[in-house]
Amino acid sequence: MSRRILKVALLMIASFFVAAVFTACDSADQDVPEMTQVQSSAPKTAPIVKVDSFTAPATSVITAEKAKYYVKASAALVELGVRWSERIDKATNDTEKIQILNAYNVARxxxxxxxxxxxxxxxxxxxxxxxxxxxxKATFENAGLKTAN
Incomplete structure (x- = not known):
């Protein structure tokens, strides 16, 4: 039963990212790097970076820079989800799957x-x-996302 719950949870996470990218991303005419370019520019073994704490701003208006970061993160998170789901599928027991999921959260x-x-x-x-x-809407579209609003 816990295997099914784990698989369903993973599929929900992966489907969220896939749905978000397919419904929101329109990079045909945009200056957004291809996924292969993002991957090739990332070092193969990168040290752990400090993750700043996040406090929600008072306003929901976003900067163009943050929108571009979001677009890059969205594409990379989809790829990350695919690769980590393969690892989870290959895990031999629930303990190993939990460890992989915890590592996946750190990787995200x-x-x-x-x-x-x-x-x-x-x-x-x-x-x-x-x-x-x-x-x-305009900020995200300029960054390479097509919004539904």
Missing amino acids: DQLCARVGLAGIAEYNWITKVALPDPKN
Whole structure:
């Protein structure tokens, strides 16, 4: 039963990122790097970076710089989710799967921090608060996302 719950949770996380990218991303005419470019520019063994603590700002209006960071993080998080789900599928027992999920959470935090966000906390805030705000539509579209608002 716990295996099913773990798989469902992982699928929900992965589907959220896939859905967010496919419904919100339109990078055909934008100056957004391809995923292969993002991967090739990242070092293979990078040291742990400090993840700044995130405090939600008073306003939901986002800067162009943060929108660009969000676009980069979104593409990279989808790829990260795919790779880590493969690791979870290959795990032999629940303890190993839990360890992999914990490491995956750290990897998501590190990825967001390397891109320029205050970890996954800021990424989640942008997803839940700034992205739905109609005032940010042009900012996100200029950064390479097509918003639904």
